[in-house]
Every structure is written in C-alpha cells, then in structure tokens.
Amino acid sequence: MAVEKVLKVEIISKSHVKPQKPLGRKECQLVTFDLPYIAFYYNQKLLIYKGGVEEFEGIVEKLKDGLKIVLEEFYQLAGKLDKDDDGVFKVVYDDDMDGVEVVTATAEDTETADLLGEEGTTKLKELLPYNEVLNLEGLHRPLLSIQLTKLKDGLVMGLAFNHAILDGTSTWHFMSSWAEICTGSKSISVQPFLDRTQARNTRVKLDLTPPTQQNGDAAATTTKPPLLREKIFKFPESLIDKIKAKVNANPQEESTKPFSTFQSLSTHIWHAVTRARQLKPEDYTVFTVFADCRKRVDPPMPDSYFGNLIQAIFTVTAAGLLQANPPEFAASLIQKAIDSHDAKAIEARNKEWESNPIIFQYKDAGVNCVAVGSSPRFKVYDVDFGFGKPESVRSGANNRFDGMVYLYAAKEGGKGIDVEISLEAGAMENLEKDKEFLLIQE
Numbered sequence: 001m002a003v004e005k006v007l008k009v010e011i012i013s014k015s016h017v018k019p020q021k022p023l024g025r026k027e028c029q030l031v032t033f034d035l036p037y038i039a040f041y042y043n044q045k046l047l048i049y050k051g052g053v054e055e056f057e058g059i060v061e062k063l064k065d066g067l068k069i070v071l072e073e074f075y076q077l078a079g080k081l082d083k084d085d086d087g088v089f090k091v092v093y094d095d096d097m098d099g100v101e102v103v104t105a106t107a108e109d110t111e112t113a114d115l116l117g118e119e120g121t122t123k124l125k126e127l128l129p130y131n132e133v134l135n136l137e138g139l140h141r142p143l144l145s146i147q148l149t150k151l152k153d154g155l156v157m158g159l160a161f162n163h164a165i166l167d168g169t170s171t172w173h174f175m176s177s178w179a180e181i182c183t184g185s186k187s188i189s190v191q192p193f194l195d196r197t198q199a200r201n202t203r204v205k206l207d208l209t210p211p212t213q214q215n216g217d218a219a220a221t222t223t224k225p226p227l228l229r230e231k232i233f234k235f236p237e238s239l240i241d242k243i244k245a246k247v248n249a250n251p252q253e254e255s256t257k258p259f260s261t262f263q264s265l266s267t268h269i270w271h272a273v274t275r276a277r278q279l280k281p282e283d284y285t286v287f288t289v290f291a292d293c294r295k296r297v298d299p300p301m302p303d304s305y306f307g308n309l310i311q312a313i314f315t316v317t318a319a320g321l322l323q324a325n326p327p328e329f330a331a332s333l334i335q336k337a338i339d340s341h342d343a344k345a346i347e348a349r350n351k352e353w354e355s356n357p358i359i360f361q362y363k364d365a366g367v368n369c370v371a372v373g374s375s376p377r378f379k380v381y382d383v384d385f386g387f388g389k390p391e392s393v394r395s396g397a398n399n400r401f402d403g404m405v406y407l408y409a410a411k412e413g414g415k416g417i418d419v420e421i422s423l424e425a426g427a428m429e430n431l432e433k434d435k436e437f438l439l440i441q442e
Contacts, residue, residue: 016098044396281320
C-alpha cells in the first residue's frame with residue numbers, strides 16, 4: 001500500500017505590492033451585478049508550473065515587478081471594500097493602502113507530479129490563501145492575495161480574488177495582462193473598463209444580518225454539509241465531438257438551431273449526475289449556469305468590463321422526465337433558458353433583486369442542482385509569465401457544494417474540456433463507474 005505523502009508547506013515571507021505610480025484616491029460603487037456575491041468566499045485559482053526552481057527568488061521579484069505595473073490599470077484589486085454614508089458598498093483605492101498581498105512559501109518535499117495526481121482540493125488548501133474567507137472581509141483585507149510556493153521541481157501560484165469585485169472573465173483578463181508585462185510588454189494590450197456604473201447605477205443598501213437571525217431559525221445552522229468528493233474528468237476533442245453529435249442527432253424542428261458544445265456537454269453532465277444521485281422520478285433537479293452578460297445587457301458592455309457581469313440562469317425539471325427523454329429534451333431546456341436571458345430578462349431580474357436584496361450563499365443554486373461556473377473559453381493555459389505555461393489549472397476549495405462544476409479548456413488545446421465536479425461521495429462513486437458518462441465502449 002502506497003504511503004500517502006503529507007504536503008508540508010512552510011511560509012517564508014509576506015509582503016504587499018501596490019501600483020508603481022501614485023494614483024491618488026479612486027472610488028467606484030459596487031452594483032447590482034456585484035452585490036449578491038458579498039457572502040460568497042474568495043474565488044481561488046491554482047496554477048501549477050514545472051521548472052523555475054533554481055531561479056525561484058528571481059521569479060518572485062519579476063512577478064512582483066510586473067504586478068506593480070499591471071496594478072496601475074487594475075488598481076481596484078489593490079484596494080479595499082468600503083461603505084459610504086448610506087451603507088452602499090464601494091471599492092476604494094488610495095495610495096496609502098497596503099495593496100495586494102504576496103506570500104512566498106516552500107514545499108520542497110513535494111513534486112509537481114504529486115499535485116497533478118491529486119483529485120480533491122483538501123490537500124491543495126495549504127497552497128492557497130484565504131481558505132473559507134468571505135468576500136465581506138474585503139472591508140479589512142486585501143482584495144487579492146497571491147501565494148507563490150516553491151516545489152522540488154516547480155512552483156505553484158495560488159490566488160484568492162474577492163468575488164464581490166470581479167468575475168471569471170475579469171480574473172483571466174487580469175492574469176493574461178500581468179503575464180504580458182512579465183514577458184516584456186511595456187503596456188497591456190487591453191485596458192480594463194473600470195466604470196461598473198455604466199452597466200447598472202442603482203444604489204442598493206444591504207442588510208447583512210445572517211438569514212438565521214432574520215428568521216430565528218437556528219436549526220438551519222446545525223445540519224452538517226454532506227461529505228463531498230471532487231474529481232476532474234478529461235474529455236478530449238474526440239469525445240466532445242461525440243457528445244455534441246449525439247445531442248444533435250435528432251433535431252426537434254427545422255427552425256431549431258443546433259445545440260452548442262456547452263449545451264451538449266451540460267446535458268451530458270446533467271443526465272449523468274442525475275443518474276449518479278439515484279433521484280426518484282418525482283424529484284426536481286435544477287441546472288444552473290453562471291452566464292456572462294456583457295453582450296446581453298443594453299447597451300452591451302465591452303469584454304474588458306472589469307467587475308461581475310454574470311447572472312445565474314436556472315432551468316428545472318423532474319428527474320424522471322429528464323431520464324425518460326432523449327438528450328435533446330434537456331439540451332433544449334438549457335438552450336431556451338440561455339437564449340431567453342436577454343437585456344429585458346436581466347433588467348427584470350435586477351429590479352426584482354433591488355426591491356428585495358437577498359445575499360446569496362455560494363450554495364444557493366437550487367435543489368439537486370448541477371451548477372456550471374468558469375468557461376472553456378478562458379485561455380487559462382496561455383498564462384505564461386516567462387517560465388512556461390502551467391501544467392494544470394484548478395479551482396480551490398472555496399465555494400464548492402454538491403453539484404458544482406467548473407469547465408476548463410484542456411491543456412492539450414483543441415476543443416477538449418476538463419470537467420471539475422464536486423459531488424456527495426456516494427454519487428461520485430456512481431459517476432466514476434458510469435460508462436455512458438465516461439463514453440467507454442462495452
């Protein structure tokens with residue numbers, strides 16, 4: 001029996017980095033697209049790189065130098081959350097603030113291969129800052145913390161971004177811009193669009209009383225969360241093509257447009273997770289996608305809009321209906337939900353939320369849900385700071401719940417997709433054996 005290696009991480013130093021030039025005081029209120037995430041946890045990303053061990057100290061300095069320059073544009077990440085006199089949240093940067101936290105650490109008994117073979121995130125926690133830290137704590141903590149850990153044969157970059165101020169699109173825009181500076185560019189190719197009030201300008205005052213205190217239901221806090229397991233399922237381009245062809249095999253009507261890769265893969269996952277959970281036919285199951293609304297709002301916002309411009313889109317059906325029908329049934333539900341989420345629907349959702357602001361918890365995605373975050377469109381494997389492309393890109397342990405799915409472009413490129421799933425342990429065991437899901441031929 002193999003002896004399980006314990007990950008020993010020793011913190012070496014902690015410092016702060018802020019924009020190279022003085023910028024003065026800058027403020028921007030948080031808007032309706034940002035505020036629901038205030039009670040989520042910091043959004044964690046983990047990038048594992050091979051090599052660079054001999055020059056680790058030099059790499060750290062080079063990364064910090066690049067950070068000083070890129071933060072001149074992305075200065076909100078070097079700021080703090082604050083509230084104005086009316087209790088409306090804002091993000092504030094001032095030259096006397098600490099800036100971004102940078103921690104250096106070592107785990108010199110650990111090799112990249114040990115981490116690449118790791119399916120869960122429990123062991124990876126030591127490599128990531130701000131485990132179980134709520135975004136609300138950005139009132140007195142940095143909005144971005146970076147941990148650079150030296151391994152035996154590589155290095156790990158663990159990042160924690162405050163989700164109340166940015167979504168995945170903005171996260172990877174920042175990461176690719178930082179990498180550009182580190183590889184010799186004098187300036188970044190795409191400036192962030194920083195005026196989030198252009199997307200929404202309603203001032204919303206939040207009541208941050210925890211829900212248990214609002215309704216006096218203390219019992220809700222005593223239920224233990226289910227034991228979760230995480231796993232990455234890799235679908236190369238050939239299997240993605242197969243899934244897409246199967247879902248599109250029987251077009252329902254002449255006018256129906258074909259189901260996209262995302263809709264086809266989502267259908268494949270929704271079916272498989274529902275089978276793995278062994279739901280009763282009458283049990284409801286919800287499919288949720290956190291959709292980018294930059295091009296859906298009116299007027300549309302640029303891709304470089306910095307902030308959260310996502311909304312959760314839900315569709316629901318009974319487990320029995322889902323499984324009794326061919327895949328195009330679920331695909332059509334997903335397609336309709338996504339297509340109908342236009343500027344009018346977004347406006348209605350915003351108005352409804354503003355009239356009764358509800359602070360979501362990260363797990364409020366629906367009953368027996370499959371919730372998809374991240375996107376294979378993010379070029380995560382192109383983030384090269386000058387010491388090579390990452391071997392692996394992962395999400396941390398924060399904001400995970402039963403049914404959370406992260407999609408990443410495969411490292412090999414092409415149309416391959418890595419599917420990172422968190423499920424209750426028993427259901428995950430069933431999923432791992434599901435030949436239909438894995439597309440294993442009998």
